[in-house]
Amino acid sequence: EDKVVQSPLSLVVHEGDTVTLNCSYEVTNFRSLLWYKQEKKAPTFLFMLTSSGIEKKSGRLSSILDKKELFSILNITATQTGDSAIYLCAVAGNTGKLIFGQGTTLQVKP
Amino acid sequence: DTAVSQTxxxxxxxxxxxxxxxxxxxxxxxxxxxxxxxxxxxxxxxFSYNNKELIINETVPNRFSPKSPDKAHLNLHINSLELGDSAVYFCASSQDVRASEQYFGPGTRLTVT
Incomplete structure (x- = not known):
């Protein structure tokens, strides 16, 4: 059965810290892995990764995929209180549907 | 400029x-x-619809019935609501069935009392 597991489930840090969020997966006919940020409302798209070893970067956020070991990490450097959110990892197989992990709740304290 | 909207x-x-x-x-x-x-x-x-056609139907009670009058709209009708139906329901869309990147609506918080 396809599944996505994220760790840790929750994390509390202080502003300025660097955090690493983990996502491991098992999926039939892997096509891509996506990261979303969910604050109070809709999940918003962060990254889509399809190839191993190629880092995607957006400001203080970066992510990389390892298709051999079946995992991805999301790094946030110099965290700010505005980074507080649930970070969702999802994997797409060839059916078009996204399988989501249970999310990591990040709280950044001032 | 709302991309995906829900009501x-x-x-x-x-x-x-x-x-x-x-x-x-x-x-x-x-x-x-x-x-x-x-x-x-x-x-x-x-559920997932592609161009008004149902393509994904997970194990969902048949009290839930989606309807897509055109490719820009996908409605969800729920009959005989139960307490366990309380949740947030999100609509999303993607370019086509092969595209992984999906854009989500703001969600509908359903509370059944």
Whole structure:
């Protein structure tokens, strides 16, 4: 059965810290892995990764995929209180549907 | 400039009632989805439509019936609501069925009392 597991489930840090969020997966006919940020409302798209070893970067956020070991990490450097959110990892197989992990709740304290 | 919109945002109703949630996207996408997010924040797909045609139908009670009058709209009708249906329901869309990147609506928080 396809599944996505994220760790840790929750994390509390202080502003300025660097955090690493983990996502491991098992999926039939892997096509891509996506990261979303969910604050109070809709999940918003962060990254889509399809190839191993190629880092995607957006400001203080970066992510990389390892298709051999079946995992991805999301790094946030110099965290700010505005980074507080649930970070969702999802994997797409060839059916078009996204399988989501249970999310990591990040709280950044001032 | 709303990309994916849902109405209503909040819905409080009693057990046994029938209710509908509407979704519209103005992105020109071919594929739309309904997800359910439970109290533990776990997002799970329910249905997917591609160009008005049902392509994904997960194990969902048949009290839930999606309807897509055109490719820009995907509505969700729920009959005989139960307490366990309380959740946040998200609509999403993607360019086509092969595209992984999905754009989510703001969600509808359904509370069944």
């Amino acid at each position: 209503p945002k909040y819905l409080v109703t009693q057990m046994g009632n029938d209710k509908s949630i509407k979704c519209e996207q103005n992105l020109g996408h071919d594929t739309m989805y309904w997800y359910k997010q439970d109290s533990k924040k776990f997002l799970k797909i329910m």
